[in-house]
Amino acid sequence: MADKLTRRDLLQNAATLGSIAVFGAVACSKSTPAALVCTDTSSLAPADVAIRTSLAYVDTSTEPGKTCTTCQQFIAPAAAGACGTCKVVKGPINPGGYCKSFVPKTT
Numbered sequence: 001m002a003d004k005l006t007r008r009d010l011l012q013n014a015a016t017l018g019s020i021a022v023f024g025a026v027a028c029s030k031s032t033p034a035a036l037v038c039t040d041t042s043s044l045a046p047a048d049v050a051i052r053t054s055l056a057y058v059d060t061s062t063e064p065g066k067t068c069t070t071c072q073q074f075i076a077p078a079a080a081g082a083c084g085t086c087k088v089v090k091g092p093i094n095p096g097g098y099c100k101s102f103v104p105k106t107t
């Protein structure tokens with residue numbers, strides 16, 4: 001009978017499963033980068049926080065195609081992956097954020 005499992009078959013299957021388990025463990029151990037958070041307003045004056053709130057700044061844009069990186073007011077961070085700043089809204093600004101003062105870049 002060709003369907004009979006041999007000791008060699010069992011060992012080969014065990015080795016294959018072990019390889020898959022090791023690969024899976026390595027793949028899962030690579031953590032995805034944490035999402036950039038630019039919501040710390042603890043250093044801002046209450047008036048600046050109020051402006052930020054009144055303009056409904058959000059760290060993640062809810063408007064398709066409109067993010068701080070595509071806004072004329074955005075000042076990009078010195079290094080990628082960091083919070084930028086804004087000419088209108090004080091405090092850290094997420095490149096993927098949005099507020100009511102959005103003005104699309106012309107170039």
Ligand code: SF4
Binds near residue numbers: 057068069074093103
């Ligand atoms: S004005 Fe609003 S949308 Fe434009 S960069 Fe500043 S916070 Fe972002």
